[in-house]
Amino acid sequence: MKTSTLPNKYDIYPDKDGYYGSYGGQILPPQLKPIFDEIEEFYLKIKDTADFKNELNYYRKHFIGRPSPIYYAKNLSEKIGGAKIYLKREDLNHTGAHKINHTIVEALIAKKMGKTKLMAETGAGQHGVALATAAAVVGLPCEIYMGEIDVLKQAPNVTRMKLLGAKVISVTTGTRTLKDAVDGTFNEFIKDPKNFFFAIGSVVGPHPFPMIVRDAQRIIGEEAKYQFPELTGKNPDNLVACVGGGSNAIGLFSAFLENENINIYGVEPSGNGLTYGNHAATLTLGTPGNIHGMHTYLLQDEKGEPQPVYSIASGLDYPGVGPQHSFLKDIKRVQYEYISDDECLAAFMELSRTEGILPALESAHAVAFAMKLAKTLSPDQTILVNLSGRGDKDIDFVVEKLSI
Ligand SMILES: *Cc1c(COP(=O)(O)O)cnc(C)c1O
Numbered sequence: 001m002k003t004s005t006l007p008n009k010y011d012i013y014p015d016k017d018g019y020y021g022s023y024g025g026q027i028l029p030p031q032l033k034p035i036f037d038e039i040e041e042f043y044l045k046i047k048d049t050a051d052f053k054n055e056l057n058y059y060r061k062h063f064i065g066r067p068s069p070i071y072y073a074k075n076l077s078e079k080i081g082g083a084k085i086y087l088k089r090e091d092l093n094h095t096g097a098h099k100i101n102h103t104i105v106e107a108l109i110a111k112k113m114g115k116t117k118l119m120a121e122t123g124a125g126q127h128g129v130a131l132a133t134a135a136a137v138v139g140l141p142c143e144i145y146m147g148e149i150d151v152l153k154q155a156p157n158v159t160r161m162k163l164l165g166a167k168v169i170s171v172t173t174g175t176r177t178l179k180d181a182v183d184g185t186f187n188e189f190i191k192d193p194k195n196f197f198f199a200i201g202s203v204v205g206p207h208p209f210p211m212i213v214r215d216a217q218r219i220i221g222e223e224a225k226y227q228f229p230e231l232t233g234k235n236p237d238n239l240v241a242c243v244g245g246g247s248n249a250i251g252l253f254s255a256f257l258e259n260e261n262i263n264i265y266g267v268e269p270s271g272n273g274l275t276y277g278n279h280a281a282t283l284t285l286g287t288p289g290n291i292h293g294m295h296t297y298l299l300q301d302e303k304g305e306p307q308p309v310y311s312i313a314s315g316l317d318y319p320g321v322g323p324q325h326s327f328l329k330d331i332k333r334v335q336y337e338y339i340s341d342d343e344c345l346a347a348f349m350e351l352s353r354t355e356g357i358l359p360a361l362e363s364a365h366a367v368a369f370a371m372k373l374a375k376t377l378s379p380d381q382t383i384l385v386n387l388s389g390r391g392d393k394d395i396d397f398v399v400e401k402l403s404i
Helices: 029-047 050-064 074-080 100-112 126-138 149-153 154-162 179-191 208-219 219-232 247-253 323-330 341-355 360-374 392-402
Strands: 070-072 084-089 117-122 142-147 166-172 196-198 238-242 263-271 287-291 295-297 335-340 381-389
Touching: 029 100, 029 208, 029 381, 050 360, 070 247, 074 084, 074 263, 074 360, 084 117, 084 219, 084 360, 100 117, 100 126, 100 263, 117 126, 126 142, 126 154, 142 149, 142 179, 142 196, 142 392, 149 154, 149 166, 154 238, 166 179, 166 360, 208 219, 208 323, 219 247, 219 381, 238 247, 238 360, 247 263, 247 323, 247 381, 263 323, 263 341, 263 360, 295 323, 335 360, 341 360, 341 392, 360 381, 360 392
Parallel strands: 084 381, 117 142, 117 196, 142 166, 238 263, 238 381, 263 335
Antiparallel strands: 070 084, 287 295
16 A cells, blocks of 8 residues: 655745745855755756656665565563554664665765765764765765764774775864864865765755755655555554654654644653753754754854763764754644663663664664653554664673673
8 A cells, every 4th residue: 555645734844945944044155055056956856857766766675675664563562561662674774774865865966966076074983884885886986074083983884984985084183073073074075065065964954955865764754654554554643763963753754744643752862861961952952043054953052052962872962953853843743852871771672682673772762762652552552663773883882881
């Protein structure tokens, strides 16, 4: 059963200037605006053509391994004794997470636009590996900027990127972490913005990136829309996904927004507690401001500078959030909740032991919230969790943390 997708009231966003309500936009130096406008124009021109759709579908099916299955976590659900928990298995994608869904689209756009190089920053290396993979298969040079400290901490991902043919540049300025890697990428990008393609790693940054990345990730929700009724006979009652920048979450949510009977939950990390520097719960404690070329909720100090953030899950420790999430919070279509490091670790172990699935620590935040929610609901209710990635990258850390 494949349901067709009709335009709905949520599909009018972003508007022509890249705004979701009052969030988003293009907060850029004037000389860069034409570069991003050109990407937008090119994308809008090709996105619905048969050629582009066929090519993308080919990579989705034969390279990424889509559709990803939905799995009923029966053991976990019965142990909790409340609502039934289902998992959308993005962890089974090639490279082990959802990020490949948008890096393949970014690489295809760059290639078709005749760009000469893909470039991006990476923190823990997940975006870097996903982009290096897409660059390899599409056939473009790729440069990844990484803080020197992260290069040392994330050796396996550095090796992966190198093996995939990417050039990894260790950034030795400032705190030598993600923030400096962003600056390093930007400084290189502005040397030749017409020929270089700055591939953003989530639904963040200046328009059109929040839109392009969302459209690429929306395949998660579009598949779930026919898979879930095939499995259960009806739509899910609740959706749950973790939110760092917000790409895996918007990918699942955007296909279901117009169905107002479905409750939707985004889960942020409260880390070691909701005190300064100890969390990354942007939509819970942030205020509107500007970061990385967009207007959005932001954890900021009095001067508008981003606050330090922390989470056990390195993919979630971002002081901003995708502008569409800011909008969905304000109009109350999505409820944003938080989960601590300890709750995340407990959920990691519970899913591993009951279902034989090691979740990424990012995804374990969504699982943890779903477990809490399930307890408050009856067994005739369902929860669909986006399991954004696999936990193999986190095993050494978990073992050390829990002294297993
Ligand atoms: C990067 C990452 C995230 C966070 O990114 P979003 O843009 O918020 O989805 C979540 N899960 C996994 C497995 C990741 O690698």
